[in-house]
Amino acid sequence: MLVHGVSRINIAIDGPAGAGKSTVARQVASKLGYVYVDTGSMYRAVTLYAQRNGVSANQSSTLQQMVEQLEIELIPTSVGQMILLQQEDVTALIRTREVTTEVSHYASNEHVRSHLSKLQRELAINKGIVMDGRDIGTHVLPDAELKIFLTASVQERALRRYKELTSDNYIPLEQLEAEIATRDKLDETREIAPLIQADDAILIDSSYIGIDEVTDLIVSLSQKKLAEVMG
Ligand code: DC
Numbered sequence: 442m443l444v445h446g447v448s449r450i451n452i453a454i455d456g457p458a459g460a461g462k463s464t465v466a467r468q469v470a471s472k473l474g475y476v477y478v479d480t481g482s483m484y485r486a487v488t489l490y491a492q493r494n495g496v497s498a499n500q501s502s503t504l505q506q507m508v509e510q511l512e513i514e515l516i517p518t519s520v521g522q523m524i525l526l527q528q529e530d531v532t533a534l535i536r537t538r539e540v541t542t543e544v545s546h547y548a549s550n551e552h553v554r555s556h557l558s559k560l561q562r563e564l565a566i567n568k569g570i571v572m573d574g575r576d577i578g579t580h581v582l583p584d585a586e587l588k589i590f591l592t593a594s595v596q597e598r599a600l601r602r603y604k605e606l607t608s609d610n611y612i613p614l615e616q617l618e619a620e621i622a623t624r625d626k627l628d629e630t631r632e633i634a635p636l637i638q639a640d641d642a643i644l645i646d647s648s649y650i651g652i653d654e655v656t657d658l659i660v661s662l663s664q665k666k667l668a669e670v671m672g
Contacts, residue, residue, distance in 0.1 A: 448671055449475065449569035450586035452663055453577035457625045457636060459598030460591045461647045461655060466573040467521055468656040473571070473663060478515060478564050479522050480574035480581070483557045484548040485535035486513050486526045491547060492539065498546035505552035513560065538610075542620070545627040548575075554633050575628055578639035587666045588642035589659055595622050597648045 452475070454466045463479055470477035487508055496503050514525040523532050534540075547553055554576075561581045565572060574581065578588035593601075599618040606612060628636040638644060643662065647655050 448667060449567075450663060450667055450670060451565050451568050451582055451584075452571045452587045452589070452659070453582050453585040453639075453642075454571065454573040454589045454591055454659075455575055455578050455636070455638070455642065456589075456591035457575075457593075457598070457621075457628065459602055459621055460593045461601075461652050462573040462591050464652050465591060465647075465655050465659065466571045468653070469659045469663070470571040472656070472660050473569075475569045475571050476517050476564075477522055478561065478570055478572040479524075480557065480561055480572060480577065481544075482515070482522065482524045482532075482535060483513055483560065484544050484553070485540050486524055486531055487511065487553055487557070488540050488544045488547045489531055489535050490526055492543065498543070498550060501550060501552065504547070504550050505556075508553050508556045515564070545624055545631075549627065549631040549633065551633050558634075575636040576634035578642045579637060580634045583639075586670055587659075587663050588639050589662075590638040590642040590644050591655065592644070592646055593648040595625070 452469065454462050456462050463481075466479070467477045469475070490511060491498070491504065491507065494507070496507060498504070512525075512527050516523040516525065523530060524535065525531070558581050561572065561577075564570060565582055572582060578585060578590070595618055599614055599621050602617050602621070603612075603614045625636070645655055645658065
């Protein structure tokens with residue numbers, strides 16, 4: 442698509458938790474001058490709001506009303522994406538363990554998914570977006586010009602999380618592995634928009650290649666795709 446004389450595409454990056462999607466997506470967006478959209482942060486914001494208001498994941502009609510009135514804004518900044526919930530900066534608050542362990546349950550609700558998918562499609566309308574999530578290539582942006590499915594083994598993903606921990610938030614490696622495997626299973630087996638590789642997505646396994654190499658690979662794939670689109 443030609444916007445103001447500059448041609449841009451949309452890039453969808455899906456995959457399980459901890460495969461490096463957000464770092465890669467942020468780096469790819471920065472190298473291409475695109476906007477990075479972290480859709481997981483939107484599910485996390487809904488979870489935080491529901492928890493604060495005592496709404497559980499199985500109160501479907503209450504969740505529907507709640508999510509449709511919620512004001513969620515994503516603001517690109519030089520250090521990543523800031524997220525505002527009802528105008529409050531919740532960028533750090535949505536990363537707590539309390540939200541992380543519960544978010545899959547809220548993310549499997551049909552009303553939450555359809556509302557957030559609609560917002561995500563609106564964000565991508567003018568192209569030039571790198572969007573990461575679980576269902577971007579399959580449901581949110583099925584027409585994205587480039588689709589990547591980024592994965593890594595459970596052990597490698599747990600080890601990456603483990604290395605980020607400090608003595609204040611220490612969690613044994615075995616527990617991290619179990620939590621990641623549980624979250625994968627919930628995301629892969631939910632009825633609506635499960636985590637699955639789109640038929641036309643390119644599979645990249647980051648178990649044995651560095652994040653920077655993955656970024657360079659996706660940038661070069663996107664340049665090739667852009668040349669194709671431009672004819
Ligand atoms: O990428 P993340 O860990 O921040 O995602 C948080 C949760 O949201 C995760 O359990 C899966 C869910 N999610 C989803 O179902 N669909 C998306 N497009 C993005 C995230």
